[in-house]
Each structure stands twice: as structure tokens, then as C-alpha cells.
Amino acid sequence: DSGVTQTPKHLITATGQRVTLRCSPRSGDLSVYWYQQSLDQGLQFLIQYYNGEERAKGNILERFSAQQFPDLHSELNLSSLELGDSALYFCASSQGQGAFEQFFGPGTRLTVL
Amino acid sequence: ILNVEQSPQSLHVQEGDSTNFTCSFPSSNFYALHWYRWETAKSPEALFVMTLNGDEKKKGRISATLNTKEGYSYLYIKGSQPEDSATYLCAFPRNNAGNMLTFGGGTRLMVKP
Numbered sequence: 001d002s003g004v005t006q007t008p009k010h011l012i013t014a015t016g017q018r019v020t021l022r023c024s025p026r027s028g029d030l031s032v033y034w035y036q037q038s039l040d041q042g043l044q045f046l047i048q049y050y051n052g053e054e055r056a057k058g059n060i061l062e063r064f065s066a067q068q069f070p071d072l073h074s075e076l077n078l079s080s081l082e083l084g085d086s087a088l089y090f091c092a093s094s095q096g097q098g099a100f101e102q103f104f105g106p107g108t109r110l111t112v113l
Numbered sequence: 114i115l116n117v118e119q120s121p122q123s124l125h126v127q128e129g130d131s132t133n134f135t136c137s138f139p140s141s142n143f144y145a146l147h148w149y150r151w152e153t154a155k156s157p158e159a160l161f162v163m164t165l166n167g168d169e170k171k172k173g174r175i176s177a178t179l180n181t182k183e184g185y186s187y188l189y190i191k192g193s194q195p196e197d198s199a200t201y202l203c204a205f206p207r208n209n210a211g212n213m214l215t216f217g218g219g220t221r222l223m224v225k226p
Contacts, residue, residue, distance in 0.1 A: 031212070097210060
């Protein structure tokens with residue numbers, strides 16, 4: 001158990017809908033990262049927050065947004081969902097940013113029908 | 114495009130064999146190199162974060178070396194056990210802050226009893 005929690009574990013929804021994925025980092029970790037793992041792709045970095053501020057943005061679609069709250073938990077919002085958004089979404093946390101180990105949560109499996 | 118290459122893609126060994134695999138990354142603007150272990154149906158688990166040329170890190174039977182000048186890292190597993198069966202990922206930051214990781218495709222290791 002990495003200490004990072006993610007909810008829900010599984011999510012099944014329809015095209016065009018909007019969902020919110022939630023992540024609670026390990027106690028004491030200030031950085032939260034979001035990753036997407038699709039069937040035909042490796043782990044893709046989406047976005048990172050540090051102590052409530054967005055610090056890095058990767059291959060994140062405009063339909064997706066995220067935020068980190070004062071209690072350091074983070075949410076990833078996915079809207080106007082398409083079939084291709086079906087993937088495993090991981091959240092990870094680390095103490096700082098940069099050369100720190102990242103601790104991954106169990107992931108949320110999103111299926112868009 | 115930042116290329117992080119891992120070889121081989123997959124590896125089958127017998128229990129007790131020692132094995133190693135490679136991660137290649139751009140040698141310019143080096144920041145850090147991460148290794149993760151990812152078991153099926155679980156989430157990635159941090160093994161090492163390496164920052165210095167010539168660095169060698171060890172965790173039990175697993176060790177890693179780093180050559181930043183030529184852009185490669187080796188991961189070694191001594192006396193492989195069936196529980197070592199997993200995908201081993203390396204990741205290289207694509208920015209100077211070190212927080213946007215690009216993952217390689219991984220080496221899938223299968224250890225036969």
C-alpha cells in the first residue's frame with residue numbers, strides 16, 4: 001500500500017458525460033501527478049500540482065482539467081467523454097518535485113461506452 | 114519528442130538466473146532517471162531515482178547503474194525469483210524541473226519456477 005488513495009476504483013459512463021476522479025496523496029506529500037494508461041500506450045503524464053499550484057502540464061486534453069485543494073487532495077475532471085478516453089488513470093504523489101520517488105495510487109479504471 | 118527506450122521488451126528467465134536490462138535516454142540536459150516496478154493488476158512501485166553519473170543503487174537483489182554521459186542505465190536482478198515477475202519501467206523527465214516524466218515502454222520480466 002503506497003498510502004495514495006484514489007476513488008472510484010471503476011467508473012463506467014457514456015460518451016458525452018463528465019466524471020470526476022479523486023486522489024488523496026500520502027501524508028506529507030505536496031506534489032500530486034496524474035497519469036493516463038491507455039491500452040495501446042504507455043504511462044502518459046497529464047498534469048502536476050505542487051501545494052495547490054499547477055506546476056507542469058503534459059499531454060492533457062482541453063476537455064480535461066484538474067485542481068489541488070488546500071487539504072492537498074486533487075481531482076481530475078474529464079468532460080465530453082469519448083470512447084478513446086477509456087483508460088486507467090493513476091494519481092501519484094511525492095514529497096517535493098523533481099528527483100523524488102513518486103508513489104502511485106491504485107488507479108481508476110474508466111470505461112466510456 | 115523525448116525518446117526513452119527500453120530493451121529487451123520482454124524476457125523469460127528461469128528461477129535463480131541473474132538478468133539485466135537497459136534504459137536509454139537523451140544524454141543532454143540530464144536531470145534524473147527513475148526506475149519503477151509494475152506488477153500485473155497493481156500500480157507502479159518506485160525502485161530508484163538516480164541523479165549522478167556513475168551512481169549505483171541497490172535494493173535487495175535489485176541494483177541499477179547510471180551513465181549520464183552516454184545516456185543509459187542498467188537494471189540488474191540477481192538470482193531471479195518468480196515474485197520478480199513484473200514490468201520494469203524507466204522514466205526520464207522531459208523538463209528542467211524534473212517533474213514531467215516520460216516513461217519507456219518497459220521490460221516485461223517473467224521468471225519461471
